[in-house]
Amino acid sequence: MAPPTTQQVLLSPAELSYLHTSLSLTPPIRPDGRTPSQFRPLIAETGILPGTNGSARICFADGTEAIVGIKAEMEKSRLGYQQSDEAESRDDDGEDTKRGSNDWLEVAVEVPGARDDDSTQIFLAAMLTEALLADREFTRRLWINRRFHWKIYVDILLLSQALSYPLPLLSLTTHLALLSTRLPKLKSELDEDPMFDDDWEASVYLYPRNSQGSYTRPPVTLLVMAVKDNIIFDPSKEELAVAEVVLAVSVGERAAGVASSMEIDSGKMRDLRLLAVRTIDPPSRLTPPGIPNTLNTATGGTAPTTEQAASQRETMHEEGVWQPPRGGAKRKLIAAMIQKVLEQGGVAEEVLDGLDAVELG
Template sequence: MPPSTLLSPSELSYLHSSLSLDLPIRPDARSPTTFRPLVAETDLLPTTNGSARLCFADGSEAIVGVKAEVERTIGASSTSSDVFARGEDGDGDTKMQSAEEEMNEERRRLARGKGQDSWIEVTIDMPGFARDDDGVVVFLAQMLQEGLVADEGLRDRLWIGWGWHWRIYVDILLLTTPNSYPLPLLSLTTHLALLATRLPAPISRIDEDPLFNDDWDAAEPLYPPSGSAHASKPPFTLLVISVEDNIFFDPSREELAVADAVCAVTVGTIDAPVSSGKRREGTPKLRLLSLRIIDPPARLAAATSGTEAEDDQGAWRPARGGMKRAVVGKMVKVVLEVGGVGEEVMTGLEGFHDG
């Protein structure tokens, strides 16, 4: 989806030159890793398990709702009914709390590797696209779902017991016509919605038909909060561009117009707290989930118009060829390193949820 721009060829050339400097100058004076201001809120849709709304400074706005339903797992194997046969020979009242904690821990252990990709569904509704099978809509939905299913921790959390699981539906609505490539907006809103998602606490054993606590205050977060024994965060996708050897996060419409290459970097967390080095205690360690190269808008426009090979069409022409391997490596490093862009984004989004 190449964004439209009203810049002339000479203005595009000037912008490209400014972004190519050793100390690059962005049109809005941001540093290469600084994001534009945004406004967000969570838990705004009362009939969902989790929801969020996010608005970028350019006016682009999206809302995401997450719904969860219990389903029977086709072809699931059964197990012996004595998996949780413990603590019943003593005082049940005094052992109830410890037995419940033990059951939850055992449930997490047994769930590892049992999650399935089909338990997660992502749908997107965008202005100007009446059909949900349009190529642009399908591509964006596939990229978002790719990151969610790559997060094995999310799939395993949907496992309830032998023969039952949660199916979650992530419904994304883009409320405004996008002024830039909408992937980061949709991804960050989805991240916040999943961070706010809660599921009813199970009170049945894993070899029984599922039974849940009907007290919503006792519902368990889909992603355990920071500082807990199994702290984790939903994945998110960042859009990164390169101009010559410089990289920039959260590109504006004008910056996308002169990008030499565009890359979508999806990161998630490792399901364990880390307290070493410079990382804050309880902050999950980041890991790379997927990396996608997206055709720059300028190159797509040139290929469509058939003027790429002509030298006299303007003061600036899009670069040819792919991304340099060193640039790709630099992008990933800046996102994943301790105290890097990935941690900054994750901490900032968690602040919206806590607020």
């Protein structure tokens, strides 16, 4: 399980109970007035860092901002005994089989005010790396020939203090930075020493777009929470304070041509697939519980001993009294949260369509 999502939220038990009740309604009433599947407004731009192969910046409406810079470096591939034997194998077209390695990607996350070995930074980098490596298409794009490859360095900087869990912000910014990443055009052939075109205008995108407008995109990681049976996307700091279940869902897109060609409008359909799911420890488990009137001496109740109070609070569910969530989530609820992300015309498709509208610098 991942570390807690945010710092301790300074809300009273009465405020927590009010938020939990509002989010439990049908439909839920969110503090900022958004619908359950609506994301916060954002500003996005690419090509902002000179001297990088790709860069992007995203700023959410609440002021949280992140910048991602990507550098590519050519390295010589190290082949083991088994790999050296398999390297001679050819595919049906007579070309070397493209294989990738997890060592070809390095992700670093920097959060202001946090140590370099902070568990939150390490987990954020691991989640972003896991999603990219789970999509095997990414490492294959870094293959030059069986002797050389590209190594990608992804440096992520969170410019402002995170008001909510920053994983979706960092994932969307990394997605745009990878889309804008360009590599020098290769002029050599087969296993020759790589030679590249000096003209940067002739460089190629790491994720090129074809004339039909369909192309493979980097994966994205979305944050989903649930309060009772209500599924809410892109939760704010206050909403996470009363969340019962929080999931980080990584979604990728299958390579072009995998989807059925019988679709009339197949060019606009996305064949999404699940890459990774992580449970996030919500800060609601650390919030102070409310005291019901039966245990409050100020309202005529009886004050129990410490042991009695602890046992009674765990089993008491009184309307209007905040009780931190205990235990795990039902499998049916987790399956519904994942299905809500992957469904046709769902949130993941809306996010990818919105990112496609950003002009690549």
